[in-house]
Amino acid sequence: MHELGDRVIAPDGYWRLGWRRRGQAYSVLLEQRAVMVGGGLMLALLAAGLAYLSLGSTLLAPSEAVLALFGRGEMMATFMVQELRLPRLTAACLTGAAFALAGILMQTLARNRLATPGIIGIDNGATAFAVASIVGMGVSIAPPAMALAGATTAAVLTFGLAAGSGTHGYRFIVAGIGVGAVFGAITQLLLARVAIDAANAAYPWTVGTLNARASGAMQLLTVGLTLGVIAALALARSLALLRFKDATASGLGIVVKVRRFQVLMLSVVLTALAVAVAGPVGMVGLIGPEIARALSSSRGVPVISSALAGALVMVLADLAGRTLLAPIEIPVGIVTAVLGGPWLLWILMRANRSSP
Secondary structure, three states: OEEEOOEEEOOOOEEEEEEEEOOEEEEEEEEHHHHHHHHHHHHHHHHHHHHHHHOOOOOOOHHHHHHHHOOOOOHHHHHHHHHHHHHHHHHHHHHHHHHHHHHHHHHHHHOOOOOOOOOOOHHHHHHHHHHHHHOOOOOOOOHHHHHHHHHHHHHHHHHHHOOOOOOOOHHHHHHHHHHHHHHHHHHHHHHHOOOHHHHHHHHHHHHOOOOOOOOOHHHHHHHHHHHHHHHHHHOHHHHHHHOOOHHHHHHOOOOHHHHHHHHHHHHHHHHHHHHHHHOOOOOHHHHHHHHHHHHOOOOOOOHHHHHHHHHHHHHHHHHHHHHOOOOOOOOHHHHHHHHHHHHHHHHHHHHHHHOO
16 A cells, blocks of 8 residues: 555555544455455355245245245245245355365365365265264264364375375375275265165265255354354465465465464364265365356455355255256255366366476
8 A cells, every 4th residue: 555645545456444443543455356256256146045045846936035035925935935945045055155165275275276175085084974973883973073073084194194295286185085085985884884774864965965954063054154254364364375385475474384284174174064064065165266266366365255156156056956857856966066077177187288
């Protein structure tokens, strides 16, 4: 910023908000493009949410859905919107935001677009432990707590196997894929050794769906995501500097090891809480940050835009799963895998073409 007379002028591309409190002047800079991207994604999410409430086995006009949302519509429409569709829409928004926020944090930590919690095995670790609690393998801990334990275990194993390379390079990615494969096999083994009823109860956790939300998990996710967004915003400057080499970040005042641990734990917790609600919908952690980065500038890490993009992807994917082959419902994890698979191949192919 620079001063023009008594007035402080914001740099190009920023808005400055200033205020005084107890005689002390305060100000904050808002990046114009980030605000516009966030606003655009929010509007798109609201439109997708309205479509989500309107479409289904029983079609509602958008005006009917809005009236039902506020309890002013017909009794059947109000019940359908408030009791059936709205809770699932809320779950889609929260889980999508949590997966995408965890994805952008992990990608920034590893300086690699492929290093999402789903690809490096954290999702599968959380799923395996959650399934163990559901099928009653001598464990009585609630699924959210078990998912957190599984996500932490997978993260520790991945970092241990990638010792010597840290979170950089493809050794870290390969180690995570291996850990994820092992936990995926454990999940299948657990399901194969129990009665069919117990396996059916745990099956949604293996593919990713919003149909079987664990009681209490939504409340934990709401609190965890709120605190996670606040923590990510507090770490925004550090995240921007962690994209550079460790020596550069240290020279700019960042305690690299401490910040890396904080970012890793935040990503693990967000992933575990999202898995506890929806199961392993890993590709949202890849697609959401990619959309946010494509729309945002390269000046910082698009934390809020990634969360909004992840929520939008999750809502649209679950809406497509509910309506495309109705009355057959496709789990949201399968829809995002169909979308994310080609996206992942495109990233890999583009990286190969850009390499010398």
